[in-house]
Amino acid sequence: MTARPSPFASTAIERHTISILVDNEPGVLARVIGLFSGRGYNIESLTVAEVDRDATLSRVTIVTSGTPMIIEQIKAQLGRLVPVHRVHDLTLEGPFVERETALVKVAGTGEKRVEALRLADVFKARVVDATITSFVFEITGQGEELDRFIGLMAELGLVGVSRTGVVAMSRGPGGI
Amino acid sequence: MSAATNETSLTGADIVLKALRDQGVEVIFGYPGGAVLPIYDALFQQNDIRHILVRHEQAALHAAEGYARSTGKVGVVLVTSGPGATNAVTGLADALMDSIPIVCLSGQVATHLIGNDAFQECDTTGITRPCTKHNYLVKDVNNLARTLHEAFYVAKNGRPGPVVIDIPKDVQFAEGAYRSPADSMPKSYRPQVKPDLNRVEEAIDLLAKAKRPIFYVGGGVINAGPVASQLLTQFVRMTGYPCTTTLMGLGAYPASDRQWLGMLGMHGTYEANLAMHGCDVMVCIGARFDDRVTGKVSEFSPNSVKIHVDIDPSSINKNVRVDVPIIGDAAHVLEDMIRIWKARGKQPDKAALAEWWEQIEFWRARDCLRYDKTPKIIKPQYALERLRAAISGRDDVYITTEVGQHQMWAAQFLPFDKPNHWMTSGGLGTMGYGLPAAIGAQVAHPDALCIDVAGEASILMNIQEMATALQYRLPVKVFILNNQYMGMVRQWQELLHGGRYSESYSEALPDFVKLADAFGGVGLRATEVSQVDDVIAEMIKVKRPVIVDMCVDQKENCFPMIPGGRAHNEMLLGPDEKVENATPEDGMVLV
Known part of the structure; x- marks a missing residue:
């Protein structure tokens, strides 16, 4: 006897971007993070900020990876946290945009400094701080794009990087 | 503060007592200490709520669990800060694992001392976060009543569990407004209790076509109230199918009934485990495919279609992949199952069922719980x-x-x-x-x-x-x-x-x-x-x-037993069975 085939049969590791709407109350981030560490799930990236001051709601974006069964578990576990209003798997629910911002500090002089500035232009990174011997670039884009830019800067006097982690939103008119 | 609020203004301690009364609480289990003295003082000045003084805070939690499980009500606990709260942790974790509704109030040092390593201070909400269903630290007395009522709602709705409310001592002394339970619903927590009827139809179709069906029932049926047990009994008898229960589910189906195969799992009966292994359609209601039940997961009931009824979506597809998930309260789902079974005029496959029972009776005839009855020593x-x-x-x-x-x-x-x-x-x-x-x-x-x-x-x-x-x-x-x-x-x-x-x-x-x-x-x-x-x-x-x-006999062992890492059809029935190779190496690491 058989039922319809299960979507959870696959054991391939998938990367999913999950958006969560939560009450902005003390401890809510600890609950989300504790769930991931306590149950052994991966967090590739996690961002959070208040998005509705009147309703005191925050939006959390998590990038995680696992088998389809694990991803389903993660969403179910998130869904049963009391302060969680909604859980959306953007990866499953259709096209979405994903962005990340990085601040990249590069120090150097001469040809390397010129090359850094030229590459920044190519990548559409903005200069947000400059001294005679250094720049801080601000770059926004997909994670891989940031990785490539930072990789190139490593050759040109990279001092340090600060990244926001991923924020994401579905395409089209629908809300969370 | 408005004049109207002023009239109903109470101290935090009195708000606690009033909220407990409004929630219908008759008894609380607790142990006093410095950080809960104002609540104990308020308790002293009233007669509606009885306090049972335990001798250790862990016992307060277990006593509240016993109270909750034997009545179906929420168990209520009152402990002090620091060691009072840390002693409560084992009981909270216990109630979380077994889905028992508990509200535990803990005292906390005054708000201005929090984080200062004050006497008998600990980060109670931090420590109890992973061992509660939810917890709160109330820093404003005006939020106290709402939080208390919300805690009761959270503890008993959906999959039940323990909730901690940490109340600093200054909040217990402060005066604030009271709110009624109706005025205190949580903003976001609304567990699904009614099932998706398409899924129930699908389950009933599978059940009616089954040749070797089994009901596998857990504590969720007991948590859904006595009516769920009655509906389960009615449905199981209506179908004539065999039923086994987990350790937590004992009592959900009458043990004296022929259709009951006994408990399943590591120390379950031979007939229950072999029926689970050999079934073609399994209906799991309010159980969670725990490792004590499944044995080796990869060989667990290999040829069955699995229907899983649970109020907690995170229980579904956690350990074992299921074919028909049904999210809802066990009583609601069973009611729908019975209604649809009757409405569609479903009948079990009588010939196949007779054959299945014949097989089960053959297993039952092994009398797996028999033991050596010697007059020399008390077994x-x-x-x-x-x-x-x-x-x-x-x-x-x-x-x-x-x-x-x-x-x-x-x-x-x-x-x-x-x-x-x-x-x-x-x-x-x-x-x-x-x-x-x-x-x-x-x-x-x-x-x-x-x-x-x-x-x-x-x-x-x-x-x-x-x-x-x-x-x-x-x-x-x-x-x-x-x-x-x-x-x-x-x-x-x-x-x-x-x-x-x-x-x-x-x-x-x-x-x-x-x-x-x-x-x-x-x-x-x-x-x-x-x-x-x-x-x-x-x-x-x-x-x-x-x-x-x-x-009793010092050497007696508990059989039947499925050794760690083994499947349901690899049980040890008694001391005469070979035990040397009982557990494969990869099973040794299992508890």
Whole structure:
């Protein structure tokens, strides 16, 4: 006897971007993070900020990876946290945009400094701080794009990087 | 603050008491301390809510669990800050694992001292976050009433669980406005109780076509209230299909019924485990495919279509992949199942079912719970069989247990025909659970017979609660199967560690008869088979707390047993079976 085939049969590791709407109350981030560490799930990236001051709601974006069964578990576990209003798997629910911002500090002089500035232009990174011997670039884009830019800067006097982690939103008119 | 609010302004401590009254709370279990003195003061000045003073905060939690499980109400606990809260942690984790509704109020140091390492300060919400369903720190007295009501809502709705409310001492003194329960619904928490009917239709179709069906039922049916057990019984009888229950589900289906195959899992019956292994359609209702139940997951019931009914979406597809998930309250789902089964005029496949029962009866004929009945020594199973005989026919018996061999024997040998009469620490496996849980059940049912089936090691973990039993004249019975070993540890050491009994023998045990006497209770002992019935009769007759020291066979092991890492069809039925190769290497790491 058989039922319809299960979507959870696959054991391939998938990367999913999950958006969560939560009450902005003390401890809510600890609950989300504790769930991931306590149950052994991966967090590739996690961002959070208040998005509705009147309703005191925050939006959390998590990038995680696992088998389809694990991803389903993660969403179910998130869904049963009391302060969680909604859980959306953007990866499953259709096209979405994903962005990340990085601040990249590069120090150097001469040809390397010129090359850094030229590459920044190519990548559409903005200069947000400059001294005679250094720049801080601000770059926004997909994670891989940031990785490539930072990789190139490593050759040109990279001092340090600060990244926001991923924020994401579905395409089209629908809300969370 | 407006004039209207001023009129109803109360201190935080009074708000706590008023909220508890409005929630219908009649009894709380607790232990005072510096950070909860204002609440204890308010408690002193009223008569509606009874306080049971325990002797250790862990016991307050277990007593509240016993109270909750035997009544279906929320158990309420009051403890102080720091060590009061940390002592409560084991009980909270226990209630979380077994889905027991608990509201635990803890005192906290004053808000301006939080984070200063003040005396008896700990980060209670931080420590209890992973072992509660939810927790709160209330820093503003005006949020106190709403938070209390919300806590009760969260504790009992959806999959039940423990909720902690941490209340700083200055908030208990401060004055603020009261809010009613109706005015205090949580903003976001709305668990789904009604199932998707398409899924129920699909399940009924599969069930009607089944040739080798089985019901696999857990504690979720008991949590859904007595009506769920009635509906389950009705549906199982309507179909004529076999039914097995988990440790937590005992009592959800009458144990005296022919269609019940006994408990399944590691120490479950031969017929229940083989039926699970061989079935073609499995309906799991309110159980969670726990590792004690499934054995080796990759070989668990390999040829069945699995239907899983659970109120908690995170229980679905967690350990075992299921084909038809149904999210909802067990009572609602069973009601829909019965209605749809009747409406569609479904009938079981009678020929296939007869064949299936014939197979099951063949397995049942192995009589897997039989043991060597010797007149020389008291077998623990014999003691429980005699206890069963002594309590049969009574419906006012509540059984609790500690954790270990005695717990499994109690599950195997005692009769549970109704829900809410059996309380054991299933998920967390907490030694020391049984005595305080029996106290909680006895508080709820003062005239009932509350028996803690115990081991001599477990009972010592919360033996101080004998004083609680005496103080409140609670005639609980502690029925110790004393083999002088941590029996389950010894059994595993015998089967898996070459008989090296590392630290599992208790060299210095108290004289339990004198111990009962010292607490002011009654101590009884049986060392010979001929004494067993008299001791049990006397235990039941005495209307005071009793400790029975039943001196049983030291070497008896608990069978049947599925060794770690083995499948349902690889059970050990008794000591004569080969144990050398009982567990494969990858099974050794399993608990």
